[in-house]
Amino acid sequence: MTDVSLIARNLFRKKLRAALMIVSIMTAFLIFGVLVAFEHAFNAGEDLAAADRLMVVNKINFTQPLPYAYYERVKAVEGVRQVSHANWFGGYYQEPKNFLIVLAVEPESYLKIYDRELDVPDDARRAFLSERTGALVGEALAQDKGWKVGDRLPVSSTIYSQKNGGHVWEMTVVGIAKPAKPHIDSNFIVFHYDYFNETRSFGKDMIGWLVLTTTSPAVNDKVAKTVDAMFANSTAETATDTEKAFNKAFAAQFGNIALIVKLVVGAAFVTILMIVGNTMAMAVRERVREIAVLKTLGFPPARILRLILGESLLLALLGGLPGIGLAALAVAALREKLLNFIPGMVMTPDIAVLAVVLMLGLGLVTGIIPAFSAMRLNIASALGRS
């Protein structure tokens, strides 16, 4: 027998009670894991935004277009390293319910700007640049739809129509773009702006937004002010901000997800804390006589403290580890279903580490008071002998 087996024996002396507490903790960590993964994915754009990347959108609203001419003018601004542009296509596959994230972009500059985020093989890159109807498909989307290089895709738009009256743009998959990090969204299609611009029935020579990189994050403010000043009092004034601020503002449209997650997880944890803390205190009260016997046998106060704290820590880990494991499974299952809405939802190691830290915290907080009272227990009083 060891201290650990003694702790385990004590914990499971009332099996139903132990099982119920484990299930409660497991549920709390399941909720924690799923919600935090959701929140991370939701705010991934903000976290992954490059410090030297700026977004230039229409000052009225980012859904309003900008003239293509801005692209050339912004290139010439001092401090700008690279510029690209993109249009929201409003794409779908076969039926409108099969929503797709499709962007019409300037291929060469776009790939350069997102070089750190997207891993595009050289042959795919060359094919994309050279084929006018070529489309680069993100890995997640390609896997979801079963698309591969060479496939012909009829992609429709809910916004645009073609000059010939059609709504379908024929594209060829020329490459699969892999995300460089787990949170990076690879649920997209990018295709040539030129192809899009020449065939669409309206909005010719208008772009959705500009994305640019600066020579250094230190010049971001200066570049933003210069760009906005350049187009001040025009028909399409601009608002230039860092990619991080842009993504944050975009995410904020859906509400303060981080706060909602914190409140839900906090409520779950406070409830569990009270249940487990109360149960641990009750369990120690029930065993006052046995603890007194252990002290009589010569178990020193510090060892009594360790035994009780060990029990609450073991309980937290027995509930928490399966809970976070289930959360990982749930996240993996939800990842497919939420691909179009919350791409990049994964259980990252940092979430798992945070969960383990919380488990240890939960174990310590719920066990510390009973452990101290057990440690300070007066043997004679507890044995009812005086």
Added chain:
Amino acid sequence: MTSDDVLVRLTAVDKRFTKSKETITIFEKLDLAIASGDFIAVMGPSGSGKTTLLNLLGGIDRPSAGEIRFAGERIDGLPESRLAHWRAGHIGFIFQFYNLMPMLTAAQNVELPLLLTSLGGKDRRRRVEAALAVVNLADRARHYPREMSGGQQQRVAIARAVVADPGLLLCDEPTGDLDRSNADEILEVLRLLNREMGKTIVMVTHDPAAAKYAKRTLHLDKGRFSERDLAA
């Protein structure tokens, strides 16, 4: 009794409790010497201080004044952690209601004091088997307390008390919860431990038949030993 023979000596021990502003004196200037290898029965009416005496001897309570020495070492002033270490090495407790851990088998209960030693698993198992053999319960090693009679549980408690080979056994009404037959079995084991293994035993009891197993009997009343005890 020479000073070399004395295992435990209480000198001018006072013990007072304060209960809602009222101070209750249990002992005042109590002196007692217990020789190594002695078997003492302590008798007396309820409230006479028998259990308090055991608590003081076992280092689970401290005197209000005076000193307690065990094998010449003063123990009444030791800090709690050192006192716990001292208890583990020198004292074996046997309680009226056995006080076994219900979730542990007989062998695991007996093994508990050995968790405080540096013995390895194999040595611990050997010591546990030997202790259970002394109390004739080798065949019950894997049984839980709920699967044993009161007498068997008390024998497990005795095995737990002796497994770490302490010099002094303190027994608080060890037969108080048992019928005559079981009580006699327990008392025979205690006598065996005293005679064959040289354990010094102090046993609190209300039962005159139990006291007959001891080498001498101390009568405690209102915190004082009777004159004939002191003479003895």
